[in-house]
Amino acid sequence: MYLRIMRAGQRVLFVQTAFIGDAILATSMVETWHAARPQDEIHLCVRKGNESLFAQHPFVKRTWVWDKSGGSLKRYARLIGLSAALRSMRFGAVFTPHRHASSGWLAGLSGASVRSAFAVHPLARVFTHLHAHRFGDGTHEVERNHDLIREWANGLMAPRLYPSPSDARRWDALSNGSIGSWVIMTPMSQWQTKQWPIAHWEGLIQTQLEGDSELNMCLMGSPSDAPFLTELARAVNSDRVHVAAGWKLLEVAYAMSQVKAVVTNDSGPLHIASAMNAPTVAVFCSTSPSFGFGPLSAHHEVVEIQEKLACRPCGMHGHRRCPESHFRCGFDVNVDQVYQAMHRVIAAASR
Structure with missing residues (x-):
């Protein structure tokens, strides 16, 4: 039993040792668990590079890191x-929305009495509690993940x-204290088919420059994005367009909490915006919001090709x-669609 x-x-x-967005969405489980069981001690296990997200998290006692760099042997x-270090902690329960053998290994060897995962997990046999993985029907990832803990911590x-x-x-230095007069744009993605074409981003910036003389724009991305963002800023040639590449993740999170809107692809920055409840416009190209990774902010819009x-x-x-x-799913999402969505979101958040 x-x-x-x-x-x-x-x-x-x-x-949750997957990518940044997955780790951020897993914080919904942390928030829910702490609200229902504040006396419990919460630990997280993430991939190296994501641990900085939780440096000041008030509900996380410790963040464990798996370094996936190097060859398979390392x-x-x-x-x-x-796994040995985790076993020594004598966890009472382990929950993993991560659907790979590595997380099953960690859970199976943890010694925890409760081990909860999705039934599609490749090492499903090591878990005590298995749950259906609802995918493609519009169920959001945070709702799926909630199924893993619902028996002990309800109330998503x-x-x-x-x-x-x-x-x-x-951000305070860059914005010079001008709270609310900025939009953050994150044009880049590591997957080309998830990235709205750069020419369209340039068109969006130009349209905004011509249509609103008050709003400043900040182009954000990783260190490797810096050359592309700098070139994009150079192309529009305006002192109202700034580049901020390579900032720490929590610096980005703070910045997003201070602006009128975030415009982004289906990528990690979208989930940072959700976690900060920043007004968001998410452009979906080759992927679909039905996968369950859309924006969660109180004020948001999804923009995608209208033709099926x-x-x-x-x-x-x-x-x-x-x-x-x-690449019609990207090219056929026009600039005006995104521009109008951005201003609707800004207006809704300002009411």
């Missing part, structure tokens, strides 16, 4: 070491991040190039 009653004061672990040697909470005062400094394409969506994560070589 499965253990369904969990005593108070347990040490619990949430494992990667899995670290996984074995991590939104994902949330907690920037510190030090995370505010770069037989080839769309062409995959969950996007591709390096369009499999059909036309």
Whole structure:
């Protein structure tokens, strides 16, 4: 018989070693668990690079890190070491929305009495509680993840991040205290078919420059995005367009909490915006909001091609190039669609 009653004061672990967006959405589980069981001690396990997101999280006692860099031998040697360290913590429960064998290994060797995952997990046999993975029907990822903890912590909470005062400094210096007169745009994606064409981003910026003399724009991205963002800013040639590449994730989160809107692709920054409840416009190209990774902010819009394409969506994560070589799902989302959506969101959030 499965253990369904969990005593108070347990040490619990949430494992999500996928990408930034997945780790951010998993904070919904942390928020929900803490609201229902504030006496429990919460731990997180994430991939190296994502741990900075939780540096000041008030409900997370410790963040464990799996370094996936290097070859397979090094990667899995670290996984074995991590599993031993986690087992020594004597967790009462382990929850993993991550659907890969590595998370099953960590859960299975944890010694926890409750181990909860999705039934599609490749190591489903090591879990005590399995749940249907509702996908493609519009169910959001945070709702899916909530199924894993519902028996012990009901009442779904939104994902949330907690920037510190030090995370505010770069944005406050850049914006010079002009709260609310900015829009953040994140034009880049590691998947080309998830990235609205750069020419369209340039058109959006130009349209905004011509239509509103008060609004400043900040182009944000990773360090590797810097050359592309700099070139984009150079192309529009305006002192109202600024580049901020390579900022820490919580610095980005703070900045998003201070602006009138965030315009983004279906990528990690979308989920940072959701966690900060920033007004959001999300442009979906090859992927679909029906996958469950759309915006969650109180004021948001999704913009996508209006015509139904037989080839769309062409995959969950996007591709390096369009499999059909036309990329209509990106090119046919026009500038005016996004511009109008941005101003509707700004107006709605200002009421």
